[in-house]
Amino acid sequence: MSEEATSYDASNIQVLEGWEAVRKRPGMYIGSTSERGLRQMVFEVADRAVNEVLDGRAASVDVTLTPDGGVCVADDGPGIPIDETGAGPGLESLLTQMQAGTGAGGRHDVTLGFCGVGPAVVNALSQRMTAEVRCGGVRWVQEYARGVAAAPLTEAGVATGSGTTLAFWPDADIFGAAEFSFDGLEERFRELAFLNQGLEISLTDLRRPDESRSVRFRFPGGARDFVAFLDGHAAVSAPMDTIAFEHEDPRMAGIMEVAFRWCSCPEDRVRSFANSRPTVDGTHAEGFRDGMTAAVTAYAREQGLLTATDRDFDADRISKSLTAVVSVKLDRPEFEGSTRGVLGNSEVRDCVGQAVQDHLGRWLKEDPERAAAVIDRIVHGARRD
Incomplete structure (x- = not known):
């Protein structure tokens, strides 16, 4: 083997900036770029909302597959803090920084999927993500694109009640024509409701108007x-x-x-x-x-x-x-x-x-x-x- 073929120096090292590493090798973070990876994306976003219910701060979680290929996850909890607080990260940190989750840990914390990488990775693998936070009578909105904020957090009027709604649209450059499986999501959400008696969670599919369906799970008998x-x-x-x-x-x-x-x-x-x-x-x-x-x-x-x-x-x-x-x-x-x-x-x-x-x-x-x-x-x- 020639000296030229075996040489190795700093020029051989590739440095990836920002979310490039996640977007270049998404399988390392969500398992795959097939339907299984898309399902994991839903779990990473729904994880926080489910724990809000189990901690007694929210009553239910609603997950919707939208007609335009997105997923919307809504809860009626107190709303993600819009600023950094001593209790945890604010909205933008949660959605733009790796593993900025606020789970309590131990027996009181539920992780829906196998990764636990957090919603920021989902943001990085989505062409678009939107956040709506309702707290203190105010409705706050912000939009993101491929892991970074596309606009500042904006006050968008008066809010009725409280809660958080996160919606994301997976990047077609990464996932191609893969689609979310309603049955795969339904199985895991049903399982979680059986294992956690206080959890109420719904799943609705609006992708095909003539075939829309919805299920709601809550099992007091565990x-x-x-x-x-x-x-x-x-x-x-x-x-x-x-x-x-x-x-x-x-x-x-x-x-x-x-x-x-x-x-x-x-x-x-x-x-x-x-x-x-x-x-x-x-x-x-x-x-x-x-x-x-x-x-x-x-x-x-x-x-x-x-x-x-x-x-x-x-x-x-x-x-x-x-x-x-x-x-x-x-x-x-x-x-x-x-x-x-x-x-x-x-x-x-x-x-x-x-x-x-x-x-x-x-x-x-x-x-x-x-x-x-x-x-x-x-x-x-x-x-x-």
Whole structure:
């Protein structure tokens, strides 16, 4: 290899100014430039509004897909501060500076997507963004283009009520012909409403006037309602009611919400979440399996439903036909890997396992007839295997 080919000096280093780095490599910030990336953009803007509701400062969030290809996210909270304050950034900082978010953190903060990069990145990847803040009887507006303010913050008249409305139009130079998926957004917003009982959120699609649709989510029953939704019509022949409980455990510095029941379907539907993020596995899911196995096996042996020669049940056998939601909210969640799909807090496993064992064990003893139906199904299934 020649000396010319191997030379490397300062002239080889490319320095990107402002938002150029984000616009040049958007996948590093929102995952992709396909529909999945567009969905992430919505989540990054809606994140702040959802937390306003969960913190008790707003009543609802409304997300609208507009006919001109934009997205509008509105809440009825106190309104983003228009100036810098000791409590957090002002409007322009929030929308033009990376990660200028104001989330409380820990169990009280919900992150809708996997990135958490904030609305400023959405602004940088949008050909246009508008902000309307209603507070103190005044309506303030400002417009942005590709990450920077296109005009100063302007007083635009009298405001009725309070709140914030952010709208953005993704840059076609980056996203091409990709479109927002109503179904993908609907699934995540529904999931959030199940996992956070105080949240009310609506999604409206106005892109095609002859096919407009709208949904609104609010589930006071939390995880119990989530299990019923996952079951659908299968719950009609369920051998048991849903067991659901919430339990705070200082050992894991957090709270768990668990709901489960067996039904007639052969497959299992076990969903786990950590701080409202979907997880593929982790110590909370392992603890759930531990607790179920311990409670069912102990009861079966106490009742003579397992003989001395029968092996203990395993978690796979017990989970057949099981529908469950296992959600933990922790002050200091520790995830494995950048995608945060696996929870790693070691103490969570024992905490969830013990709570599930206690609650299921109590139910088995209090309702022997239904308990026998559940155990009989597991016993016969295990012997067939």
